[in-house]
Every structure is written in structure tokens, then in C-alpha cells.
Amino acid sequence: MKRQRTKPSRLRPHRRHAPGAYIACLLFVGLASCATNREPAADIVTVEGMVAVRGNEPFAEYILETSDGAAYVLVFPEDAETPARLRVTGRLYVEERMGRSHAHIEVHTYEEVSD
Numbered sequence: 001m002k003r004q005r006t007k008p009s010r011l012r013p014h015r016r017h018a019p020g021a022y023i024a025c026l027l028f029v030g031l032a033s034c035a036t037n038r039e040p041a042a043d044i045v046t047v048e049g050m051v052a053v054r055g056n057e058p059f060a061e062y063i064l065e066t067s068d069g070a071a072y073v074l075v076f077p078e079d080a081e082t083p084a085r086l087r088v089t090g091r092l093y094v095e096e097r098m099g100r101s102h103a104h105i106e107v108h109t110y111e112e113v114s115d
Helices: 018-035
Strands: 043-054 061-065 071-075 084-097 100-112
Touching (some): 043 071
Antiparallel strands (some): 043 061, 043 084, 061 071, 084 100
């Protein structure tokens, strides 16, 4: 039995560069997805109100309540004396606890204010 010879197939010129284009697209998508994982810019706020400790140890927290009724959980770098009327400046963020959202302030600076 005689074998038939087949002509070698030739790739068209535009198909020769296809693997490079696929690699370039994958590289672009990979780099673009890395750029979206950045942490959002921090919201720095200054709030004034009455600070008290609420809760029982080991779950006690500093709570600042403003004159309009807004409440913030304060995260101090060290212990603070309470109750006190304070003006705090820090990074505002929201944290979920037991299915509820609570506004937190990571305190950078604070000062006692008079009534």
C-alpha cells in the first residue's frame, strides 16, 4: 500500500503572532487585576463628644457620643481616662459585628475640651 504525501500546512502570517498576543493579553489582565486591590484612601475625621466606656471586660469599648446622637467606637493606642469630653481626630472605618455595622475611629490625636 502506497502512502500519500501531504503538503505541510503553512500558517497564515497573522496566525504566527497569535501566541504572543494571547500572552500579552493575559499579562495585561493580570496586571490590571492587581491594581484594583489597593486599599481605599483613609477618611480622616475630627469629632467632638462625650466619651465613656461601655460593656464588660474583656469586651469593654470606648464610645464617643456626639451632641446630635451619633456614636463612634474609639480605638485608642493607649488607655484614656473616662468619662470625658474629648475632641478626637483619626481614621474613620466601618466594622461589622454580630450582623450590624458600627462606625469606628482609629484615634490619632485627642484633647480634652471644656463644656
